[in-house]
Structures are given as C-alpha cells and as structure tokens.
Amino acid sequence: MSEVLERPVQVNIEACEEFDVVIVGAGISGIGSAYHLQSKCPDRSFVILEAQEQFGGTWHTHKYPGVRSDSDLYTFGYRFKPWVGAPIAAASEIRKYLNEVISENGLDKRIHYNTKITRCSWSSQNQKWTVETKGPDGEPGPVYRCNFLWMCQGYYDHANPYLPAWPGTESFKGELIHAQQWRDNVVYKDKKVVVIGSGATAATVIPAMAKDAEHVTMLQRSPTYFLCYPNRSDLADRLRLIGVDEDTIHRCVRLDYLHNLKEMDRRAREEPDVVFAELKQMIRQYAGDDFEFAPHFTPSYRPWQQRLAFIPDGDLFVRMKEGKVSVVTDRIARFVSDGIELESGAKITADLVVAATGFKLLVMGGIDFVVDNKTVDWSATVTYRGMMFAGVPNLVWVFGYFRAPWTLRVELLGDFVCRLLQHMAERNVRQVDIALPEEAAEDQMMPWMEADNFNPGYLMRDMDKLPKRLSERPEWQHTQNYWREAVEIPSIDLNGPEFLYR
Numbered sequence: 001m002s003e004v005l006e007r008p009v010q011v012n013i014e015a016c017e018e019f020d021v022v023i024v025g026a027g028i029s030g031i032g033s034a035y036h037l038q039s040k041c042p043d044r045s046f047v048i049l050e051a052q053e054q055f056g057g058t059w060h061t062h063k064y065p066g067v068r069s070d071s072d073l074y075t076f077g078y079r080f081k082p083w084v085g086a087p088i089a090a091a092s093e094i095r096k097y098l099n100e101v102i103s104e105n106g107l108d109k110r111i112h113y114n115t116k117i118t119r120c121s122w123s124s125q126n127q128k129w130t131v132e133t134k135g136p137d138g139e140p141g142p143v144y145r146c147n148f149l150w151m152c153q154g155y156y157d158h159a160n161p162y163l164p165a166w167p168g169t170e171s172f173k174g175e176l177i178h179a180q181q182w183r184d185n186v187v188y189k190d191k192k193v194v195v196i197g198s199g200a201t202a203a204t205v206i207p208a209m210a211k212d213a214e215h216v217t218m219l220q221r222s223p224t225y226f227l228c229y230p231n232r233s234d235l236a237d238r239l240r241l242i243g244v245d246e247d248t249i250h251r252c253v254r255l256d257y258l259h260n261l262k263e264m265d266r267r268a269r270e271e272p273d274v275v276f277a278e279l280k281q282m283i284r285q286y287a288g289d290d291f292e293f294a295p296h297f298t299p300s301y302r303p304w305q306q307r308l309a310f311i312p313d314g315d316l317f318v319r320m321k322e323g324k325v326s327v328v329t330d331r332i333a334r335f336v337s338d339g340i341e342l343e344s345g346a347k348i349t350a351d352l353v354v355a356a357t358g359f360k361l362l363v364m365g366g367i368d369f370v371v372d373n374k375t376v377d378w379s380a381t382v383t384y385r386g387m388m389f390a391g392v393p394n395l396v397w398v399f400g401y402f403r404a405p406w407t408l409r410v411e412l413l414g415d416f417v418c419r420l421l422q423h424m425a426e427r428n429v430r431q432v433d434i435a436l437p438e439e440a441a442e443d444q445m446m447p448w449m450e451a452d453n454f455n456p457g458y459l460m461r462d463m464d465k466l467p468k469r470l471s472e473r474p475e476w477q478h479t480q481n482y483w484r485e486a487v488e489i490p491s492i493d494l495n496g497p498e499f500l501y502r
Helices: 028-040 091-104 200-210 234-241 246-270 272-287 315-321 406-427 457-465 482-491
Strands: 017-024 046-049 116-123 128-134 140-151 175-178 192-196 215-220 226-229 309-312 325-329 332-336 339-342 347-349 352-355 368-371 395-397 432-434 499-501
Touching: 017 028, 028 046, 028 091, 028 140, 028 406, 046 140, 140 406, 192 200, 192 339, 200 215, 200 309, 200 315, 200 325, 226 272, 226 315, 234 246, 246 272, 246 482, 272 315, 309 315, 315 325, 395 406, 406 482
Parallel strands: 017 046, 017 140, 116 368, 140 395, 175 352, 192 215, 192 352, 215 325, 226 309
Antiparallel strands: 116 128, 128 140, 332 339, 339 347, 432 499
C-alpha cells in the first residue's frame, strides 16, 4: 500500500445508507452469496450493488450468438435450487433461473442497479467501509457504509476485452468486432465469417453463426482440447422416469458430475495420453471416424492445463462435417481490404471478423481501495486461500474455479463468510484482519498461480496484477482444487493465528 492518499475521504456521513454487509455484483456470485447471507445470517442487513441495469453479470453483458454455459448447470447452478433443463444452457435460460432465485427469496428489493462503485475506504477507527458510487450518467451516486464487503463482481473487464493490435485493421473493408462487444445489428447471414480464437467463446459462437453464414473459418494460433457429449443427463432422465423428486435428482446428478470432474482432473495428470484418446473418440462420434486431428486439434499442453471447451451435442464438429466450418492454424500477418493475410502466406477472405480473443483481468472491478488512508495495491498483497488479503480487513473476494464450475466456490465461500460473521458476533468483535505467519516471514512472494497448474493467455498476460501467494503453502494461495477446498474451507479454524480480531 502506498503511504498517502491523493485526496482524503470526505463523505457526508448523515447522507450514507448503512448496512452490515455490502455485496458487490448481482451475477451468479452475488446472488448466490446473498442467498447464503439471508439464509444463515438473517439478522444482518445487506444490499447488493450492481453497476449494470440488470442482474446476471456475464449472462447479461454477453450478447454474441449462441452464448451458453460451458459447465453443466447441475454444478454451475446452485445446490439449493434444482436445475431441471438440459445440462448446458443458453444465457436466457440461466437468467431465467437466476430471476427465479431472486424472486423466490425476495432479493429483488435488495439490489440497487445502475450503481457503479468508484471507491471503497476502510476506517479502523470506525470499523467500517465507506463505499462511493456513481450513476450511469457519471454523476456521483449514493454513498454506503458497511462493516463487511463481499466482492462478487468477477475478475475481468466487461467494457474492454482483449483485442490484439493487428497490423492493417484500418484497411479492412468488412466489419471487425470482439465477441464481448457484440451488437444486435451485426449481420452475418450469407457472409464469409472468420472467428479468431479457439476457446469456449469461439466454440460457442461458431456453430451458432454457421447456421446462417455462408461459411465460418476458425482461425487459431494453437489447438485447443474439446469435450463433446450429448446435452442431456441420462441419470436425471432415468430418475425422473421412476418418479424421484427434483431436489433428490439435482443432488444425485450434481454428485455424479462432481465425481466425473474429479476423475477427469486426476486422469488428465496421471494418464494424459489416454484422456486425449478418449476425447478424440468423443469427437469422432460427431465428426466421423475418418476425422483428422493433426494439425488443428493436437494441443501442445496436457488436457486440463487450460480449460476444456465443452461442445454439447458436438455441434461445432457437426457443422465441420457439413462443410459449414473450417479450421486454420496460423498467425496473422496483417489485415487487408478483403480479409486476413497469414504468416504462412495464405489468405482468408472475410466479410466479418469476430475476435474471440479473450478478456482483460480487472482486479476488484478496477475500484480504488483505501485502508486507513493508504491506497491498496492488490499486486503487492498476499492472499489467504484466494479470498482474503493481508492488510485489508473485513473483505472477501469471490474468485471461482477454472477447471470446475465457478459456483462451487461461490457456495463454499458463502458458507465460510456466514460462519465468519457469526463467529465475530459471538466474540463481540467487528474487525478481522489476516496476519502472515511468523514462520513465513522470509517466504518468497510468488505469482497468483503457477503456470504449470493453469496457463491460459488471459491469466498469463495479467498475472502481475493479481495478489501474491506465499511459497507453496496451500493456505496462502488459491489452489484451484475444489475437492481439496471442499474439505479444508469448512474446517478452517476461525481462532487460528492468521485471524486477528478487534
């Protein structure tokens, strides 16, 4: 943290709205956290501050064709709210599900929309956070005060996606748009389309656009692993057939998916070649037995070292088999008036280019944070289990999993925060700080995550912006291991030496 603020906090305390807890964000993290708080700590007052005009987070801001989940909804959905549709769902279905959670639990009256937080200031003297906001017109909005901040705003910049500076884009006569900035007036019917990228977004948008486009080319720098399977749960269908209630079906299917994910993670480490062979066989069910994997579908890393792109009903490979989609593995040399020239010397003609090139990390929503008149530099903080930070009191950041559904950690941390708040009430304290262990004083501060664990481009590009882990101590890093954390986080000793109460 830097020594002095550029400006002191000057807030009209009488004009503040006071709450015990402020939850930041009304996406799947914020809504799930609010449910936990309301259910387990009903005596706590709280508000949810949402910068957008609607709930949903990613499922509201992402508008590109075919936008859907890349995790099954039995685990991406909440454990307390049964999912009854197909495992992979469209954004509209996910928003309907979230709307039901909001309505059924009276959370609608808790959400303040069009409320963008600009600054959060902690005072140890008052043991409160002051939260300053602005409205959609940019004018100062309401000011809130709370004892505890629950950060659920996600981890990337919704307004500014990652778009490489390719040479010659100004000479391109067609349209270039990033998928994250999709507009309803983009026309792709009967057009030659190039989608740059091969991750989850590309795997979603390409089969959706291929239905109407003349042709879609997936242009990738390097191959990605894909997991193809029918978009149904045979277990759920069977249990419904024999009359099992939806709560029980949801619990059983959720456990089944979690078991399969755990086995996939283990086997990807222990027998990656066998796993790759199985992934190929799943693809052949849709692409045909004679489908050639080299060079476009032979990644240089092991399965799960980056997130697998799920392909429900193999739709991407079905479109390839139909001749509607082709793949090119190469690097862009430059854009020209009618398309893209590649480093190999080849050229792809295009009317429309869609960049599915990922996003930029935005730690804590880009909000200015201040603790006792010192600005917080998140890249210089040390994380406790990827959720709390040395030197920043009364704050939890919800950062989910990459290889398992995000919501699993939302609920683990929901349980933890409520237990922590109850514990503080029992001890009659209002402040909790995270203290580094004495034996770790000489430990090296290391990047948020080791590259061998998980290394997608968006994480590698902006790793320096994230908080640091301490050496290899599991409690001082975000392990990205749900099955480990599912045991460890509920067992955290709240009277342990890392927790300092005041």
